[in-house]
Amino acid sequence: MTLKRIPEGTTFVPATPDQEKRLSFDAPGLTVQDREKADLQTRCALMKQAVEEARLRAEAAEAYEKGVTFASSGSLGASSPLTVSQAVGKWCKKAERPESCVRLAEALARLESRGALKTVESDSSSEEALPCPDLHPESYARFHAIDTSFSVEGGLKQLGNVDELRKQLAAERNQLRLWIIKAKQDWEERKGHRGETNEQEYYIASIGETLGPNRDYQAEANIGKGVFSSVFRCKHVGTKTDVALKFVRSNKMMRKAAEKEVETYRKLAKVAAKEDHEGAQYIMLLAPPETFDHQGHLCLVFDLLKCDLRTALTKYGQGKGLPLQTVAQYARQLFLALRCLRKIKLIHGDLKPDNVLITLSKTEIKLCDFGSAMDVGEAVKTPYLQPRFYRAPEVILGSGYDTQIDLWSSGVTLFELSCGKILFTGKSNNSMVRQMLEVSGAFPKRLATKGEFHAKHFNSEGEFLLHDPTSITGIRDILPMKRYEKVRQPVGNMLDQVFKNPPPNSDPKTQERLMPRVADLVAKLLVLDPAERLTPEDALAHPFFQKDK
Structure with a gap:
């Protein structure tokens, strides 16, 4: 593959403010302002922005590389030299790749129309041939078009180690994740109290x-x-369809x-049903047109649902939980959704x-709010991931974690649905x-003595260090694990109140049959x-989900 350097003196059409703001596949064009006098920091910032915002990086990179490689080898059956965009487009069509790769080909074609890229010859032995670095192809294309004096070879030399750039981008993504987690934690802490929330930042729509x-x-x-x-x-207004509009x-x-979060929803829309069609039905997705801007606020569009499960516990369970038959119905759907997330290696968090919504018919649930979601390989270590009451022990200790933290949260949620108590x-x-020690028993020493934050809770022998906030000396009590070898508060005992104070519209015989089963399921999730x-x-x-004959 040969990439043509941008000729000296080339001028570019200035970008509109909207184009400058949105460097993504969805932008109407790839034009950028002339960066002839821009310093390296500006160039890197543009490149980082493109890499961060572009979706489907892996697929597009594969399309770029494969398209050029196949064209160079003659595998695409072309009788004459192909442009880069033609090569990518032909490979996408042959490999039945999604629309995103086709849009990549179109983006490259726009660069070619300005002379920024050259045709792909069958003979790839040119001395100027340069392998495409492992970056998003559209970002790579922008990299060439930044200014007239910025050649590919010189640009790469100025940038230095591309791996360092990737690390920097990963660090910035982690910082955003940590900020999201901290913001949610602070919000939970301030509930019911006057806080520092800037009310003027919220959009308040009038009825x-x-x-x-439009x-x-x-x-x-x-x-x-x-x-x-x-x-x-x-x-x-036109279709009379009810929706929920979320104004950021x-x-x-x-x-x-x-x-x-929008990127996560789009990923789910693309891959979830392919990996687990049944489970994907119980995951909330964006509704058309997905997003729009309104008076400076980004707005997300969703189908309108009935309410969340916490509201349902109050409205239909009157604080006593939901009938266990209903709990089983919702819980099964929740585990199907979690099965889907496990298959695509996505942590809800x-x-x-x-964050579990009931449909208008009240027969199905949808798992929602993917603002904290992250790929398993991108998980960040912080003791504040997940809401505190639903936080898994491995998160608290700072151990490595994956989608299993959502299973812990599901166990706590299932208990709450069954009896109405947190x-x-x-x-x-x-x-x-x-409290985990009381309900789940002793921590194995190998778990208690590892993890980035374990020393806040256990000593080197794996004994629990109890922090008493009322203590004057600050000395911690040491509680040996032998004390918790036998579970002190079994889940089954705590659920006995289901019999003593059953929820409205529950069948006593069904409650009696399902109670020990749900208790066993919760215990195994915790x-x-x-x-x-x-x-x-x-x-x-x-067995909780098995129907008796």
Whole structure:
């Protein structure tokens, strides 16, 4: 493959403000302002922005590399030299690649029209041939087009180690994840109290107000607000379809967090159903047109659902839990959703009753709020991932973790659905560990003595260090694990209240039949060792979901 240097004196069409702002596949063009006098930092910033924002990096990179390689070898059957975009387009069509790769070919074609890329000759022995670095191809294409004096070879030399750039990008992504986690933690801590939330950043729609770029939606009711957004029930003026519009706060970091969440939803829409069609049905996705901007607020569009499970516990369970037959129905769907996430190696990271929605028919649930979601390979270590009451022990200790942390949260959620009570209510991570010991038994020494944060809770012998916030001396009590070899508060005992105070509309015989089963399922989901904890597949095979003949 031969890439043509941009001729000296070449000028570029200035980008519109919108094009400058959105360096992604969805941008109307690849034009950038002339960067002839820009320094290296500016160039790197543009390149990093393109890499961070572009979706489907791996597929597009493969299409770029394979298209050029196949064209060079003659495998695409072309009788004459192909342009890079033609090569990529032909390979995408031959390999049945998705539309994103086709858009890549179109983007490259626009560069070719400006003379930035050359045709791919069958003979690739040219001395100037340069292998494509392992970066997003569109970013690589932009890299050539930044200014007239910035050649490929010289640019790479100036950038130095591309691996360092990747590391820097990864660090920035991790910083954003940590910021999201911290923001959610602070929001939970401030609930019910006056905090520092800037109310002016929220969008407040008036009832009857028309919203959207074409005024397609009419606001009908305020659903609520969270740390990142305000949500309104709206109706599409033309189709009369009910939707939920989520308006992100007018805050730079909040918007970046929301854009990350949108990327996750788009990934789910692309791969979830392919990996697990059944499980994908119980995962919330964006509804057309997915997003739009309204008065400086990014807006996400969702189908309108009934309510979340916490609201359902109050409204339908009256604080006594839901009928166990209903719990089984919802729990099975939740484990199907978690099975799907496990297959695509995506951690939800924020599973709790608030983030499980019930459909309007009340027969199905949808797992929602993927703002904290991350790929297993990109998991960040912080003791504050997940809501505290639903936080897995491996997160608290700073051990390596994966999708199994969501199974722990599902166990706590399942307990709550069954009786209406929150299982763990520790005011700190240390008090959470204390309560876990009571319910799940002793921590194995190999778990208690490893992890980035384990020393905050266990000594070198694996004995628990109890922190008493009322202590004057600050000396911690040492509680040996022998004390917890036998579970002190079995889940089954705590669920006995289901019989004593059953939820409305529950059948006594069904409650009696299912109670020991749900207690056993919860106990197996709350195993301290994630390797011994039930997987979604294990949970789905549990007797709790079996129908008696």
